[in-house]
Amino acid sequence: MKALDIDIKLIEQFVAGDSVDNFQDEIKKHHESIIQKTGKGNDFLGWVDLPAEISGDLLQDIEETATALRSKTDYLVVVGIGGSYLGAKAVIEALKDSFDDFKSGGTKVLYAGQNLSEDYMAELMNFLSDKEYGICVISKSGTTTEPAVAFRILKNHLEHKVGKEEARKRIIAITDKERGALKVLANQEGYKTYIVPDDVGGRYSVLTPVGLFPIAVSGFDIRALVEGAKAMRSRCLASPDLKQNPAAVYAAARNALYQKGFEIELLINFSPRLMYFTEWWKQLYGESEGKEHKGIFPAGANFTTDLHSMGQYIQEGRRVLFETLISVENPRHELSIPEDEQNLDGLNYLAGKRIEYVNEMAEKGTVLAHIDGGVPNIKIRIPQIDAYNLGQMIYFFELACAYSGYILGVNPFDQPGVEAYKKNMFALLRKPGFEKESEEIYRRL
Numbered sequence: 001m002k003a004l005d006i007d008i009k010l011i012e013q014f015v016a017g018d019s020v021d022n023f024q025d026e027i028k029k030h031h032e033s034i035i036q037k038t039g040k041g042n043d044f045l046g047w048v049d050l051p052a053e054i055s056g057d058l059l060q061d062i063e064e065t066a067t068a069l070r071s072k073t074d075y076l077v078v079v080g081i082g083g084s085y086l087g088a089k090a091v092i093e094a095l096k097d098s099f100d101d102f103k104s105g106g107t108k109v110l111y112a113g114q115n116l117s118e119d120y121m122a123e124l125m126n127f128l129s130d131k132e133y134g135i136c137v138i139s140k141s142g143t144t145t146e147p148a149v150a151f152r153i154l155k156n157h158l159e160h161k162v163g164k165e166e167a168r169k170r171i172i173a174i175t176d177k178e179r180g181a182l183k184v185l186a187n188q189e190g191y192k193t194y195i196v197p198d199d200v201g202g203r204y205s206v207l208t209p210v211g212l213f214p215i216a217v218s219g220f221d222i223r224a225l226v227e228g229a230k231a232m233r234s235r236c237l238a239s240p241d242l243k244q245n246p247a248a249v250y251a252a253a254r255n256a257l258y259q260k261g262f263e264i265e266l267l268i269n270f271s272p273r274l275m276y277f278t279e280w281w282k283q284l285y286g287e288s289e290g291k292e293h294k295g296i297f298p299a300g301a302n303f304t305t306d307l308h309s310m311g312q313y314i315q316e317g318r319r320v321l322f323e324t325l326i327s328v329e330n331p332r333h334e335l336s337i338p339e340d341e342q343n344l345d346g347l348n349y350l351a352g353k354r355i356e357y358v359n360e361m362a363e364k365g366t367v368l369a370h371i372d373g374g375v376p377n378i379k380i381r382i383p384q385i386d387a388y389n390l391g392q393m394i395y396f397f398e399l400a401c402a403y404s405g406y407i408l409g410v411n412p413f414d415q416p417g418v419e420a421y422k423k424n425m426f427a428l429l430r431k432p433g434f435e436k437e438s439e440e441i442y443r444r445l
Helices: 021-036 056-070 086-095 118-128 145-162 164-170 181-189 209-217 222-237 246-259 272-289 311-316 355-372 387-408 416-428 435-444
Strands: 005-007 075-079 108-112 133-138 171-175 192-195 264-269 297-302 321-328 377-382
Touching: 005 246, 021 246, 021 387, 056 209, 056 222, 075 118, 075 145, 075 209, 086 108, 086 209, 086 272, 086 387, 108 118, 108 145, 118 145, 133 145, 133 164, 133 209, 145 164, 164 171, 171 181, 171 209, 192 209, 209 222, 222 246, 222 387, 246 321, 246 377, 246 387, 264 272, 272 297, 272 321, 272 387, 311 355, 321 355, 355 377, 377 387, 416 435
Parallel strands: 075 108, 075 133, 133 171, 171 192, 264 297, 264 321, 321 377
Antiparallel strands: 005 377
16 A cells, blocks of 8 residues: 655754754654653554554454444444544544544444533533443543543443443443552443553553544544554564664654654644644654743644635744645545636636635645745655555654653653643532632632
8 A cells, every 4th residue: 555655854944954864863863762662651652563463353353343332223333532532533524424423324433521511511411312322432541530520420321221231232442451539440340341452541542442443433444544554553663774764754854844843743634634633643652742931832723724824923923833735635525616608707727627726726825835934844645545545654654752751752652731620620529628719719810
C-alpha cells in the first residue's frame, strides 16, 4: 500500500538551511532511548511495540464481542474522557458516512463522561429512554469524576430499563487488569472486560481495546488500523535517519520552527472527516509537551470552512503560527459541478470539474498565500482516509510526539498539571480527605 509522506520544503525559508538536520544527533539519541526504554517516563512506553504485539486472538475476541453487542443494540455509549474516548471518536468520525447518524441500521456510538454538563447528560438519558443501548465504560481507576458520574447514571438507567441480568450483558468495562474501583465492580457484576495496559497512557491508547472496541462496534476494520500502525512502526523504528524516518523529520522540523519563535502549531485539513482526528492530536501534543513553561501550543483548523473565520488572522496576524497540513489525495466519492444555462453565479468555468479539483486548488492556493504571509507549512500526504492510513498516522504522530517531547527536555508521558483543577474541584465539593484544602480555597473565594 502507498505510504504516508512528509514534505518540509515549505519551511526552508523560515529556518536556516541546516536547522532541521542539526537535530539528527539528538533524534538518534532519543530514538535509542525509546527503543531501549531508558528515557523519561519509560514505564509508559508500551505503545512503542503495541502494533506488533496485538494478538490475533485479542482482535478476534473484540470483533466477536462487538458483533454480539451490535445484534441487540442500536447505540453504544462510550463512557470516558480524554484519551479514553478521543482516539475512538477520531477514527469513527473519519471513517463513517457524514450523515450516518441520520440513517437506520448499524450501531451508532454516543459519548458520555467527557464533560460535566447536566443538560448534556439529561438530554442523553431522555434520548436513550426508548432506545436499545449498551455501555462501554473506560477508566483505569473507575474514580475519575466525569466518567464515574456518567457511568453511575447510565448503569442505573440501563438496569431499570432492561433488568440487572440483561444490563450486565450489555456493559463492557475496559480497565486495569488487577485493581481499581471499576475492576472490582466488573468482577462483582460479571461484566465482559478488556485491559488497559499498565504501560500505555490514555492519550496513546487508541490501539488498545480502549479504541479498538468502540471502533469495532461501529463496524470498521480494526485489523487494517493495526496493520497501518504496524507498517509505520517498522518504517520508523528501522532507522533514526532523517532521510528515512518520517516521524523523526516531523519532530525535528517542528522544533526547528519552535526555536525560531513559531510557538503555535495548527493542524490543518481540507476534509471535515478529520475534525476529531485533530482533537485527538491536540490532546496528544498538548498533554505531552506543555510542561515546565515549554512546548508548542497545539491548535487546529478545518479548511476551507475556517478560512472564512480564522483565515484573516492566519494570513496577517502575529507571526507565531505554523501549519501542519494533512493532505488527502483521493476522496471517497466523485461528484462534478453541473452546467447552468443562466450562469448567474458565474461558475460555468468549473462545469464538468469535480468538487475535489476545486478543493485541491483551494488547498494549494491557501498554502501559497500563507507561505507568502509568513506562515511556515509542513505537509503530510496520505492516499485516502481509510483504516490503514489512519493507523499509519496514529503511530506516526505518537512516535513524533515522543521524539519532540524528549527534544524539549520534558517527560512526554505524564501530565502533572492536569491534577491542579481536580484538587481545587474536590476541595470545593468538600470531598472527604480534602478538608484542609476546602478551608483554604473557600477563604480565597
